[in-house]
Amino acid sequence: MVSSPMWRWTLLVLFLLYLGVAFSSIDLNFPRMLDGLTRGWRFVDGFLNPNFTSRWSDIQTGIIESLTMSVTATLVGILFSIPIGMGAASNISTKPFYFLCRFFITISRSMQEIIVAIFLVALFGFGAFAGFLTLTFATIGFLGKLLAEEIENIDKAPLEALKATGASWLQMIHYSIVPQITPRVVGLWLYRFDINFRESAVIGIVGAGGIGATLNTAIERYEYDSAGAILLMIIFIVFLCEYTSGYVRKWLI
Amino acid sequence: MLSLQQLSKQYKNSELALDNVSFDVPSGQVIGLIGPSGAGKSTLIRCINRLIEPTHGAIYLDDVELTQLSTSKLRKQRRRIGMIFQEYALVERLSVMENVLSGTLGYVSFWQSFFRKFPEPLLQKAFGYLERVGLLEHANKRADQLSGGQKQRVGIARALAQEPSLLLIDEPTASLDPKTSRQIMRLIKEICKERNLPAIINIHDVVLAQTYVDRIIGLKAGKIVFDGSPSALNASVLTTIYGKEEWNTTPACEEEVSIAPVPNFQTKLELAI
Amino acid sequence: MAHLETSAKKVWQQRMTFKRWMGWFSWLFILSFFMLCWQAMTQNTLWVFVLDAPTQAADLIDRMFPPRWSYITALLKPLWDTLNIATLGTLFGIILAFPIAFLAAHNTTPSRFFVRPIALFIIVASRSINSLIWALLLVAIFGPGLFAGIIAIALRSVGFVAKLLYEAIEEVDKTPIKALTSTGASAVQVMDYAIIPQILPTFIGVSLFRWDINIRESTILGLVGAGGIGLELQASLSVLAWPQVILIVLLIFITVILSEAFSAKIRNAII
Numbered sequence: 001m002v003s004s005p006m007w008r009w010t011l012l013v014l015f016l017l018y019l020g021v022a023f024s025s026i027d028l029n030f031p032r033m034l035d036g037l038t039r040g041w042r043f044v045d046g047f048l049n050p051n052f053t054s055r056w057s058d059i060q061t062g063i064i065e066s067l068t069m070s071v072t073a074t075l076v077g078i079l080f081s082i083p084i085g086m087g088a089a090s091n092i093s094t095k096p097f098y099f100l101c102r103f104f105i106t107i108s109r110s111m112q113e114i115i116v117a118i119f120l121v122a123l124f125g126f127g128a129f130a131g132f133l134t135l136t137f138a139t140i141g142f143l144g145k146l147l148a149e150e151i152e153n154i155d156k157a158p159l160e161a162l163k164a165t166g167a168s169w170l171q172m173i174h175y176s177i178v179p180q181i182t183p184r185v186v187g188l189w190l191y192r193f194d195i196n197f198r199e200s201a202v203i204g205i206v207g208a209g210g211i212g213a214t215l216n217t218a219i220e221r222y223e224y225d226s227a228g229a230i231l232l233m234i235i236f237i238v239f240l241c242e243y244t245s246g247y248v249r250k251w252l253i
Numbered sequence: 254m255l256s257l258q259q260l261s262k263q264y265k266n267s268e269l270a271l272d273n274v275s276f277d278v279p280s281g282q283v284i285g286l287i288g289p290s291g292a293g294k295s296t297l298i299r300c301i302n303r304l305i306e307p308t309h310g311a312i313y314l315d316d317v318e319l320t321q322l323s324t325s326k327l328r329k330q331r332r333r334i335g336m337i338f339q340e341y342a343l344v345e346r347l348s349v350m351e352n353v354l355s356g357t358l359g360y361v362s363f364w365q366s367f368f369r370k371f372p373e374p375l376l377q378k379a380f381g382y383l384e385r386v387g388l389l390e391h392a393n394k395r396a397d398q399l400s401g402g403q404k405q406r407v408g409i410a411r412a413l414a415q416e417p418s419l420l421l422i423d424e425p426t427a428s429l430d431p432k433t434s435r436q437i438m439r440l441i442k443e444i445c446k447e448r449n450l451p452a453i454i455n456i457h458d459v460v461l462a463q464t465y466v467d468r469i470i471g472l473k474a475g476k477i478v479f480d481g482s483p484s485a486l487n488a489s490v491l492t493t494i495y496g497k498e499e500w501n502t503t504p505a506c507e508e509e510v511s512i513a514p515v516p517n518f519q520t521k522l523e524l525a526i
Numbered sequence: 527m528a529h530l531e532t533s534a535k536k537v538w539q540q541r542m543t544f545k546r547w548m549g550w551f552s553w554l555f556i557l558s559f560f561m562l563c564w565q566a567m568t569q570n571t572l573w574v575f576v577l578d579a580p581t582q583a584a585d586l587i588d589r590m591f592p593p594r595w596s597y598i599t600a601l602l603k604p605l606w607d608t609l610n611i612a613t614l615g616t617l618f619g620i621i622l623a624f625p626i627a628f629l630a631a632h633n634t635t636p637s638r639f640f641v642r643p644i645a646l647f648i649i650v651a652s653r654s655i656n657s658l659i660w661a662l663l664l665v666a667i668f669g670p671g672l673f674a675g676i677i678a679i680a681l682r683s684v685g686f687v688a689k690l691l692y693e694a695i696e697e698v699d700k701t702p703i704k705a706l707t708s709t710g711a712s713a714v715q716v717m718d719y720a721i722i723p724q725i726l727p728t729f730i731g732v733s734l735f736r737w738d739i740n741i742r743e744s745t746i747l748g749l750v751g752a753g754g755i756g757l758e759l760q761a762s763l764s765v766l767a768w769p770q771v772i773l774i775v776l777l778i779f780i781t782v783i784l785s786e787a788f789s790a791k792i793r794n795a796i797i
Contacts, residue, residue, distance in 0.1 A: 019617075022610040026672045036668040043663060068567035075560050110782045114658065114746045115775060118763065123582045125575035128567045142523075149520055157342035161408075164302055165415050166331035166359030171366050175355045179346040191524055202656045205750065209567075212659075219662050227663070231655060238654040350538055376538050392538070522690070522735045 039222070046224030047231065055218065055226045062204070062211035063233060069131050069210055070196040076132075077139025077196075078189055084140055085147025091159075092151060092173065101144065108141025117203040128209030135196045135203075142195070146188050150181045183252040190245035194238060201234050254280055255301070255419055255451055260310035262296050262475075270296045271307070272475040278419075278451040283442055285462035285483070286455045288472035289495050294455040297472065298421040301453070302334045303327060314419060332359035335412030337441075339424035341404040343411075345397035349388060352396050352407050353379045356414030375414075382410040386440065402433035409440065420445065420452035427457060434458070438465040459491065586768065593776065594769040601758060601777055607672055608754035608781075611747065612740040615679025619740075620733050622684045627691035634695055634721070645688075652685025657743045661752040670751035678752055679740050686739075687732055694728040695721065731793050738789035745778045 052059065087093050087101035113134055120130040158176040167175065204212020211230060218227040255278040262271040270293045278284055286294050299305040301312055303319060312319040319330055335356070343352050357375050358366055365371065371379075383389045386406035391399065396407060405425060412420060422441065426434035442465045445452050456462045462469060463483040471479030471486075471494040479490050628634045630645035660678035668674050702720040711719065748756020755774060762770040 019614075022614055025607065025610055026614075026676065028673060029669060029671070032669045033673075040667040043667060064566060068563040071563040072560060072567055075556070106783070110742070110779055110786075111775075112742060112746050112778070114749065115759075115778070119586075122586060123579045125572055127570055127572075129571040129576060132567060146520060146523060155345075157338055157340050158344045160304060161336065161338055161342035161411070162355055162358065164304060164331060164334065164336040164421075165356050165411070166328045167355070168328065168358070168363060170363045171358045174363075174367060175347070175351075175358065176344050179344050182346075188524075198654060198656060202658045205658065205662070215659065216662065219666050222666065231659070235651050235654040239650050242650075371538075380538070518731060522732065 042222075043224045043228070046226075047228035049225060050229035050232050051223075051225035052229045055214065055223070055229075058214045058217075059211070059226070059230060059233070062214035062230075063237075065128050065131075066197060066200040066204075066210040066212075067237075069128050069135060069200050070193055073132050073135030073139055074189065074193045074196050077136045077143060077192065080136070080140045081143035081147060084144035086151065086173070088144055088148035089151035090148075091154075091156070092169075092177070101148075105141045105145045105148075108137055109145065111137075113138050113199050113203055114206060117206050117208040121207045126207040126209075131200060131203050131208035131210055134208055135199060138199065139192055139196060143188060143192055147181075147185060150185055150188075151177055154180045183249070186252055187245065187249040190241075190248060194241045194245065197241065198234070198238060254278065254313075254315060255453075256313040257301070258311040258313070260297070260300060260312065261308050262293070262300055262305065263308045269475050271300065274310070274472075274475070274477055276470060276477065276480060278453065280451055281445060281449040282468060283445050283452045283454065283466045285466035285469045286453055286472060287457070287459055287462055287469060287494065292472040293475040294472055295423060296475075298336075298423055298453055298455055301419075301421055302331050302336065328359060332415050333418040335415045335417035335420045337405070337408045337412050337420065337422040337425055339427045341401075341408045341428075343396040343404055343407055345395070347396060348393050349383070349396055349399070349407050350379065350392040353383055353410045353414050356411040359415065378416075379410070379414050382413040385413070385444070386410045401429050402437060405429065405433075405437050406440070409437075409444070413444070417450065420450055422452060422454040424455050424457065426461065434461060435464075441465070459486070589768040590772040592769065593773040594767075595773065597770050597773055598777070601755060601774065604748070604753075604755040604758050605777065605781065608744050608748075608756075609741070611672060611675040611679055611744040611752075611754050612737060612785075615676045615744065616683055616733065616737045616740050618676065618680035619683025619736065620687050620729075622680065623687035623691060626684065626688040627695060628717075630688060631692040631695035633698075634717070645692075649685045649688050649692075652681055652683075653689065654685075655682070657682035657740075658747065658750060661747045662750045665751045670753070672753040675744060675747045675752035675754060678747060679744055682743070683736050683740060686736055687729075690732045691725065691729060694725045698724045727796065730796055734789045734793050734796075738785050741785040742782050745781065 084101050084104060087097045088105055090098060093101070116137055117130060117134040120133050124130045124133065154177055158180070159172060162172045162176045200210040201212045201215065204210040204214070205216050207213070211234065215227060215230045218224075218230060257277075258275050260271055260274045261269060263269055274293075274297060286297065288294050296305055300307040301319070303322075307320055310320065314330065314333065317330060319327070322330060344355065347355070351369075354369075354371055354375070357371065357379070360375065361371060380389065380392070383392055386409050388399075388403060388406050388410070391403065396404065399407065408425075420441075425437055425441065429437060438461055441452065441454070444450065454462070454466060456466075463486060466483060469479065469481065469483050469486055470477055471490065473494050478493050479486070626645050626648060629636070629641050630649060632638060632642065635642045635645070657678045660681045661674055664674035664678050668677075698721055702724075703716055706716045706720045744754055744756075746756045746759070748754045748758065749760050751757070751760075755778065759771065759774045762768075762774060
């Protein structure tokens, strides 16, 4: 940690000073908030007594769209993340290709899905296709980076051994790297499906399809019981995915 | 027959790791390479198959000069040089048979190896080598289910599957107990005699080396300081190689244990988003 | 070589036939499942728009460049707000996460059958719902402004920090706990001296990482009215002022990269 006590105190004072300034920048409108509390209570009530029926057909369309978007974006994203991830692994890649792949990954990871979705909706029109492209773009960056890290962290001895047998580059990768990283990487893939589903609930807000649009409408119309139903379904599906992927991961090892 | 001529290796920003090393290895001869840690033993055997690029000098394997070869020609020559490693260097999640067959990768196309369609003669030979090292009944086990000694036997079978003209062996016993170490060294020696193979063994354990090799080369700071028969290795020679020590007791072998992969904290964080 | 010729011909198959068939079958299954999902997803897609995308892209780029640099003066205050949303949100988030983590870890929870499931449900719920959705709700409840943004970030961070923290608590080395308990220390003292020092590095690392993610997330909360630079993005988008939009996106990009580097640097220095 920070070594000298004087530095520690200075940092602490600076941090407290910052907190003071930051707090003062929030302009709290107390009457508005008190007003909001009753609405907040109505939301809690809606969450505890969710209404699945009155907007069921919208919810159904939205959930199916979110799920299909997540499935396709995850699969296509995996496909593209493999070459990108291999290129971004310093131990098997070459310099120019390494920098190219790392650059792409940085761009993909620094851009919020929402911002990407805004642009893609402008280009491809409203609907699930723009959402699919958004999620695919984000998936490539995420999985590419983690795949590169898995490859960089492998046990190097088998790689050296295969190099010594005169195996080609592809054979080295297929025989020494693939078996080492497969269980963990498949776990990452499943996990990314999870994230994609959660994100698909958000990008609908800017018109990129999925359950987000339905949720947005419900909240704007103050239909908190329908909103509660949608949120509960999202939580349930995410929980289900986590449970299943945990099970699959155990089975793979 | 292997011949090293004035081989030198200079790492960036450091002293010479190998300094003008020359010697010949006739067919069937097993050489024990001894010397303190950092003397350049590991560098030397990796320079021979160019896992490490030598800076100067020439290496002849039979009539082929290895240091000037292009990448594709080098791969063809690497097939002829079997290598056996300290930590076995097996792919733990593949079966024993797949590990042995990985020695033949230089001889098959990518698609053949991808679909595991190895040519029948190669398969039969691989079974033969597994039988030779005494592991035939374990062919379909996963490599991580074997004991250390068994893993090293798989490593030997993999090297043999290359149909090598030379064996490079890097600390074959450093991770094994004394009894298994002797068994492995005996096996290596027998195989070299059967097949008239030349071999270079990096080894820490001087007593073990004296028992099983035909000739000993002592390396110190990248230079050859001893080259002779095991019986000529006396206390004064050992002092030149290793420095002063009470040589009547068995030298303790220091192990370079490879670092186990640490679970990556960053990845863990990413997975909780 | 004698050994080789005497051995009988053996058959090697890398997998059992059943497993092989399963392999092919699962590939087929994945492919057809993909086709099915693709069909369902694109049934409302207007391919005219998709085919038109390159023209649209060229047009958009044409309109975006050059960015309106002079606009940057109007962005500094919102950027400062964004930083505050992220920092204060993270702070509230970790304050809430700390007790929840202790309630959720099976070795410190007061009740395994009653309290622990509730704590775990809070963690799952918080992690499942994106901060933008929280912001959407909170803006509807409290009205637009920084406060809604801060609470949204806090609510989203609770689950993340608490999850990693309770896992760390469950993995603590038990020897010091036993040692302290045997000296007659109270439960609170045991926690203070044996558990907290062990999880503190994880806690700090996780918090800094979350802060970095929160910077990224808080940049867009303004889209639904929860303050920060996203408000300007929303305003520029609604009047189709693309030279301003591209400037905002660039600024967000730089902020995100810098905060990531900053948080990684501090984490490496501390851990």
